[in-house]
Amino acid sequence: MTDLIGKRTHYCSALRESHIGQEVVLMGWVQHRRDHGGVIFVDLRDRAGITQVVFNPVISAAVHEKAQEIRNEYVIGVKGKVAARLEGMVNPNMETGAIEILADELEVFSRAKTPAFQIEDRVEASETIRLQYRHLDLRRPQLKNNILARHKATMAVRNYLDANGFIDIETPFLTKSTPEGARDYLVPSRVNQGQFYALPQSPQLFKQLLMIAGFDRYYQIVKCFRDEDLRADRQPEFTQIDMELSFVTEEQIMEMAEGMIRTVFKTVLDLDLDPSFPRLTYDEAMERFGLDRPDLRFGLELCNVSDIVAKTGFKVFASVVKNNGLVKAINAKGCASFTRREIDELTEFAAVYKAKGLAWIKIKEDQWQSPIAKFFTDDEKEALRQRLDLEPGDIVFFVADQPKITNEALGQLRNELGRRLNLIRDDEFKFTWVTDFPLMEYDETEKRHQALHHPFTCPNKEDLDKLETDTLNVKSRAYDLVLNGIEIGGGSIRIHDMDLQKRIFKLLGIGEAEANEKFGFLLEALESGAPPHGGIAFGLDRLIMLVCKEDSIRNVIAFPKTQKATCLLTQAPSEAGLAQLQELGIRISKISEQ
């Protein structure tokens, strides 16, 4: 009798009072069944929304009888007339709450066992269960909406970049290992036994080659792979919006990227962002916020007090300054009421970032309450009062250590204070560019220079002379885009001159032989007519995470992995069969426990 397949007329979000009287066919999953004995209500759900279906024996006794067997998550098709809800029965909480479908046909396409958890936002199943039944989890409005937002965002990106002359070009996944940076995922080669491809950490070199090939503007929304330990905002495979342009300045690249981000927010959230994102140099970001990814949604800026305490009686501070360290402070306005316990918690927090201690002073009406106040002279106190704008009711925190530790610990403490004091509005989006990064830093453990960005980043023109002589003070033409304290994108002008590229390799301790072996193809290309070029890559997952106000990228990825990089749905990774291993010429040696 019933054969509804292929006859769907609407999604479950579509029907309104204007459709009353129309005959419609809906398909979907049973969100909920309410059996009143005489009449049965079913909330029918599809990707778009929910519509109430009524099975009334007055309309069709047979269909009402058939509806008895319906259970949650059954997949059904329903034909019927759109009707107005009865007087006083309108549900204002539903998009389609003014109408209902009076079913005169019902087809059960699939029965379903009771789901492991209920398909509702208010039911919080553990992440283990959710990942194990991801197909069910994805039915929940929260995840479904995140995935739909992600689609809208990538479409906005594609349209924007296409309109601006960018060409979508695919680059290989089976490629060559590049030693700089993260650990590679390796793929064994069957036809070349003992040899391995690496999955790309980013299409960096390929997009540079595409510029040299003359494509001028390239983009790709592309998976990248890094075999490193995971975090809430890090997955072993993640997606980048990757782009590269020829014959442009960093200004033009940043402008282009800003336009793209603005389009994404307009498309997904209907939000108009500030006309121009603020700029901070790396040095300024470190000075004021302690981190190269400052959260600009609140104040609490860091303040350098090294000069004031250089000769103080508090030996910890004085000796740090003497040893080229840094003493910085944050004035938490009006927080002198912090308890001993809260201060201890903050001290513990700072210790995570290697701060050896967290000094503090509570500013009272008549005195400074603090374990260290007694060491300061009146002049020092007055200087601190002015520098930090100290007023009664304030508490000020100090970290004294080598610059790297002072900045990191106090910068993280600033974020923690922002959270604790509820200074962060979660509907705000505060962007900032960070520019003028150092080109290189010194790796103490490996005793050599390392590229802060990557080895293909162009140094600032005016610093070229001191490349070898004053390496650590050379700035680069790199830029990061930071949103609410999270790095969402980064890029640079690249080196298009082979001689300069060779100089950089040399500084990084990459010998000529090694450079030729690993990057020979790039050097060769640089000799073949390389245009000046640069680009940027955005972490799509992180961007969508922020757009969707999630705190884990797992909630914006359809099938994410656990912290141990496993997939609870498919049980990947798993052991390979002997025959497969033999074909690959691989033997597994398990290290036995002692």
Place this chain on the structure above:
RNA sequence: GGGGGUGUAGUUCAGUUGGUUAGAACGCUAGCCUGUCACGCUAGAGGCCGCGAGUUCGAGUCUCGUCACUCCCGCCA
């Protein structure tokens, strides 16, 4: 590699100083109910207390180990 948190019914959780029969809510099953929309009422089923050792007369509870999930440090241009 290291530190913290969690693990008890299908799900989310409670579980007293170690004590005899491990509870609640939601979900599920059955029955009743013609206007619900977190429907209602009645009854019922459902437990390897993550796993393994140990201490003890006795362990969900204490100890050790282990596994899984998670947050963080290291790591991640």
